[in-house]
Amino acid sequence: MTITYYQRNAQTFFDATVGVDMSSLYASFLNRVVPGGRVLDAGCGSGRDAKAFSALGYQVEAFDASAEMVRLAAAYTGLPVRQMTFNMLEAEERYDGIWCCASLLHLPQAELPEAMRRLARALKPGGIWYLSFKYGVGEREKAGRHFTDLNEAELEALVAALPQVGIVEQWTTQDKRPERDEVWLNALLRKHLSE
DSSP, rough: HHHHHHHHHHHHHHHHHOOOHHHHHHHHHHTTSSSTEEEETTOOOTHHHHHHHHTTTTTEEEESSSSHHHHHHHHHHOOOOOEGGGGGGGOOSOEEEEEEOOOOGSSSSGGGHHHHHHHHEEEEEEEEEEEEEEESSEEEEETEEEEEEEEEEHHHHHTOOOOOEEEEEEEEEEEEEETOOEEEEEEEEEEEOOO
């Protein structure tokens, strides 16, 4: 259902999000990613963040579940954007950084642990992983999209099931789009160095 929404509304979503200034969020993530490292933009939407990371000298890979979003993101970024879902991610210890900005929140709560497990596996030891969810509790449908909202305790429980990663920092922010009055839960996770 959510993929159908993005297929039908890809251009509108692209136009509404591509110009949003995310530099304050980039800083806390990129300060912890090795310079020039390989970054995965997982659920890249418009490609706004993938393009920014690429311009800063990172090796960027990106994917999105919607074929239409992939087409728009690839055209905008000049990067090869793959069409895939979280449960298709098979990489192992490939990425120095993983960026999941407002993407995991579209998964049903029951699918989050497996997606998180796959993402954790794809991260290199010592790698950093950013994720964001709308702040709240529970699942809901809104205008054709599914949302799983999380608070700090729920995120901590999800991460506790992943022994190889830990939370470095959690914080809340107001939505960066001027017409939105929403609170977001942001977190940075780090994969532990191998013993």
